[in-house]
Amino acid sequence: MKSENRKLIDRYxxxxxxxxxxxxxxxxxxxxxxxxxxxSFQNNLIDGIRKAExxxxxxxxxxxxDYKKPLIPSALKLIIFFFVVAGAGITIWNFSGKxxxxxxxxxxxFDIFRQKKPExxxxxxxxxxxxxxxxxxxxxxxxxIVSPSPESIxxxxxxxxxSINSENPDIVFKKDQLLISIVTKAKVEGDEIxxxxxxxxxxxxxxxxxxxxxxxxxxxESIENDNYIIEFWVSPVNYKxxxxxxxxxxxFGIEEPxxxxxxxxxxxxxxxxxxxxxxxERSENFSPFIPETEKPSISK
Amino acid sequence: MGRYSNQEIITSIQxxxxxxxxxxxxxxxxxxxxxxxxxGVKDSxxxxxxxxxxxxxxxxxxxxxxxKNNDVEIFxxxxxxxxxxxxxxxxxxxxxxxxxxxxxxxxxxxxxxxxFKKILSERYVENLSFEQIASRxxxxxxxxxxxxFTKAFSQFESIVKSRLFVDPKEx
Numbered sequence: 459m460k461s462e463n464r465k466l467i468d469r470y471x472x473x474x475x476x477x478x479x480x481x482x483x484x485x486x487x488x489x490x491x492x493x494x495x496x497x498s499f500q501n502n503l504i505d506g507i508r509k510a511e512x513x514x515x516x517x518x519x520x521x522x523x524d525y526k527k528p529l530i531p532s533a534l535k536l537i538i539f540f541f542v543v544a545g546a547g548i549t550i551w552n553f554s555g556k557x558x559x560x561x562x563x564x565x566x567x568f569d570i571f572r573q574k575k576p577e578x579x580x581x582x583x584x585x586x587x588x589x590x591x592x593x594x595x596x597x598x599x600x601x602x603i604v605s606p607s608p609e610s611i612x613x614x615x616x617x618x619x620x621s622i623n624s625e626n627p628d629i630v631f632k633k634d635q636l637l638i639s640i641v642t643k644a645k646v647e648g649d650e651i652x653x654x655x656x657x658x659x660x661x662x663x664x665x666x667x668x669x670x671x672x673x674x675x676x677x678x679e680s681i682e683n684d685n686y687i688i689e690f691w692v693s694p695v696n697y698k699x700x701x702x703x704x705x706x707x708x709x710f711g712i713e714e715p716x717x718x719x720x721x722x723x724x725x726x727x728x729x730x731x732x733x734x735x736x737x738x739e740r741s742e743n744f745s746p747f748i749p750e751t752e753k754p755s756i757s758k
Numbered sequence: 759m760g761r762y763s764n765q766e767i768i769t770s771i772q773x774x775x776x777x778x779x780x781x782x783x784x785x786x787x788x789x790x791x792x793x794x795x796x797x798g799v800k801d802s803x804x805x806x807x808x809x810x811x812x813x814x815x816x817x818x819x820x821x822x823x824x825x826k827n828n829d830v831e832i833f834x835x836x837x838x839x840x841x842x843x844x845x846x847x848x849x850x851x852x853x854x855x856x857x858x859x860x861x862x863x864x865x866x867x868x869x870x871x872x873x874f875k876k877i878l879s880e881r882y883v884e885n886l887s888f889e890q891i892a893s894r895x896x897x898x899x900x901x902x903x904x905x906x907f908t909k910a911f912s913q914f915e916s917i918v919k920s921r922l923f924v925d926p927k928e929x
Contacts, residue, residue, distance in 0.1 A: 461908065472885065503911075503918060504882045506863025511883045512813055513864065515779065519809040522780045523787050528801065 463493070467500045632694035637715065639689045644720040644727060646684070684722070690715045699746045702727070702738045710744070767830045771819040774884060774894065782812060782834070790838060797842055811841050820884055859922065866917045874910035881907055 469475050470483055487494045530538070688707045698711030712718060712731060719730040727738040728750055735750040762770065762781055770778040790811075791804040799807060815834050818824060867875065880886045880894065888900035888907070897903045 464911070502859055502863055503915065505860050506918070507867050507878050507882045507914075509860055510864035510867035511879050512817075514868075515776070515813055515816070516806075516809045518776065519779055519783055519812055520805050522783050523805045523808065524784075525787075525791075525805045532795070532801070 463496060464500065467497050470497065471501055471504060634691050634693050634710075637690040637692055639687060640715065641685055641687050642720055643684045644686060644722040647721055647723045686720055686727075688715075688718065688720070690718075697744075699744045700736075700738060701742070701744045702740050703742050707738060708744075711747075764830055765826055768819055768824065768826050768828070771816055772822070772824075774820075774880070779812065779816060782815075782830075783808075786812075786831075786834060793838070794842065799842070799845070807841070807845070811838050814841070817883075822885075862921050863918055866921050867914065869917055870910070870914055873906075874913060877903075877907050877910050878914060 466475075466483065470480075475483055487497060528535075686705050686707055688709060690712050691708060691710050693710050696711065700710065701708040707720075707729075709718070709729075714732075717732050721728045721730055721735070729736055729738055736747045737750045739745065739748075762778060767778055767782070787805075787808055790808050791801070794804050794807060795801055811834070815830070815837050818833070818837075819830065867878070870878070877891060877895065880891050886894070888903040891897070891907065892900045892903035895903065895906075897906065
């Protein structure tokens with residue numbers, strides 16, 4: 459290819475020809491096929507140079523890109539993220555919410571995967587309340603859940619304790635559960651009659667205090683405190699009964715604590731559950747509920 | 759690799775400095791990758807899409823009429839959006855359908871030595887005049903630059919003709 463032709467074609471391909479020059483060039487292309495093929499060839503060469511340069515630069519850029527294929531696909535990442543968030547939410551809800559229970563905790567701690575060790579239940583080590591509550595379990599052995607062999611149960615007579623050794627992993631020990639503990643006053647029946655007595659007591663107390671407050675004279679100590687702590691427990695063996703000591707009443711088998719009302723009648727404590735009335739006798743041992751048949755005597 | 763200001767980026771590209779491409783790659787690839795993935799481009803396709811776009815930006819900035827007041831970052835992301843729209847309209851077809859001849863010519867070009875490649879690239883890709891080529895390549899005057907260019911072009915032409923089996927008498 460002649461140098462002049464190449465320069466002219468270069469100028470044409472760079473759009474720098476105009477006017478007469480461009481017209482002459484176009485005329486020559488139409489007339490001269492060889493010249494036309496030269497233009498086409500040079501155009502291909504320039505295109506090729508551009509493409510080669512572009513691909514070289516593209517390769518350089520791609521080589522320089524710090525591209526790492528993700529090990530986990532993004533969709534799977536989203537699914538894992540969803541499960542993690544959902545799991546965390548459920549765990550928090552079960553552990554810190556009002557509805558968290560021991561059973562749920564046990565379930566979430568995956569106790570089923572743990573190797574079950576032979577359980578030794580020593581009721582001696584429990585708190586005072588626990589000791590008291592365990593008694594019905596051992597004494598009323600009508601349990602349909604706890605069924606240890608007689609040899610495995612050691613019971614010391616006179617003490618509300620029992621130690622149970624069981625190597626059988628199939629046996630599930632369930633504990634008594636405290637539902638709610640409330641402090642309530644006993645409703646005194648025939649209150650209007652007793653009021654004067656109370657007022658007399660108050661006058662006597664005031665007089666004692668007025669005479670010599672520092673002398674520590676015996677006051678009206680016989681006045682009983684009408685506040686009682688009532689604990690509502692539920693037993694896995696569906697035991698129903700009560701224990702009444704000091705100012706504490708432990709009730710088993712009461713399903714609706716709201717329906718319980720304490721009534722004091724003639725220095726005798728009763729409790730009303732729904733429409734039924736039961737008497738409460740002070741005792742360190744558990745006693746069954748005894749219905750009170752006698753009707754309240756308002757005339758007294 | 760240090761930080762480049764906007765003007766430095768433009769000046770470097772117009773002076774044919776390719777290092778600035780690597781700087782831009784490091785700066786924009788991860789954000790572009792995330793953006794492209796959000797727009798539905800496969801993750802494995804993001805490097806090639808990004809390199810095409812960056813090259814397009816590079817060629818545009820290389821043009822002498824590109825104003826130095828333009829923001830390269832904004833220009834880059836606008837080009838990215840346009841390119842994505844373009845990819846969506848043409849579907850999964852190949853963006854460029856290279857002709858057989860052009861591929862052969864490109865292969866022939868890669869055979870040339872680096873000096874010839876550089877001078878041909880400066881003339882036809884960057885569209886530099888012989889004066890500019892002379893000053894960049896430290897030739898004493900434009901005539902020498904033109905002479906070197908003619909030498910390079912002739913060699914390239916002969917290689918291409920031999921590869922394409924074109925009869926030299928025809929031309």
